[in-house]
Amino acid sequence: MPKLTIAIDGPAGSGKSSVARRVAELLQYVYLDSGAMYRALALKALKRGIPLNDESRLEKLAKETRIELKSPTPEHEAAGAKNCVFLDGADVTQEIRKPEAAQAASHVAAFQKVREVLVAEQQRAGAGGGVVMEGRDIGTVVFPSAELKIFLDAAPETRAERRWKEHREKGDKLTLAEVFDEVIERDKRDRERKVSPLVRATDAVLVDNTAMGIEETARLIVMLAQERERELARAGRPG
Ligand code: CDP
Ligand code: CDP
Secondary structure, three states: OOOOEEEEEOOOOOOHHHHHHHHHHHHOOEEEEHHHHHHHHHHHHHHHOOOOOOHHHHHHHHHOOOEEEEOOOHHHHHOOOOOEEEEOOEEOOOHHHOHHHHHHHHHHOOOHHHHHHHHHHHHHHHOOOOEEEEEOOHHHHHOOOOOEEEEEEOOHHHHHHHHHHHHHHOOOOOOHHHHHHHHHHHHHHHHHOOOOOOOOOOOOEEEEOOOOOHHHHHHHHHHHHHHHHHHHHHOOOOO
8 A cells, every 4th residue: 555644733732642643553654743843942942042032043053953753762651752852862852841842842933944944854754655744834834745634623621631631640730721821822823923834734634633532533544544545556656
């Protein structure tokens, strides 16, 4: 069967990482988390004290930064991580999940020049197909000709509650209201920015998983993917 490129986009807490990872596992594809790259770059900017509104310094930083995504170690997996993230060789898997890193990521992600560097990296990583990549602009900008595009969504209260539960399990003492505000503010910034905003691609399938579990959502996407694989095979595309 031909191997597809599957793009999953959606707002914070919609289930992109969990679902994309499971879809990749079921199809034996590679899972790539583009948000982790923005988070890692933002973490480095915070550590270096680079202002989050300085596009040219952030672009330079992006160009001299090495971000690697690897399968999670058993310890990281037990702590809920979907992948291991290395920033210039250092393990930042846990650190990038803090709300400060998430907020900073959505600031650095608003700049065209920063995005160009990371998008080129993502396109290289996903070249060849057989990948499930998730983020905000995968179906619109990174892989506009992906054979299957999903726009994953869920009610804002549900998305915030999911994120809050994750923080609580890690021992972070954030209230549900604080997490709700963080998620809503970041979504607004991601949706309203001029460059590559979070938007459903016209040819993306909308999947609202407010009332669905990870496994159910992943299996629905796998069914759609297998249908596409069969269509392409019938059309004579080689595997
Ligand atoms: O990547 P994204 O921010 O879109 O979401 P995620 O990190 O995959 O999911 C956020 C949390 O919601 C995780 O703890 C998932 O286990 C949980 N989740 C859920 O309970 N039900 C779903 N259908 C999807 C995710
Ligand atoms: O897991 P969650 O959905 O909360 O966030 P994420 O996917 O890790 O992304 C963190 C931030 O990076 C987002 O709020 C976006 O501002 C940015 N991002 C982006 O602009 N484009 C992407 N393809 C992925 C993430």
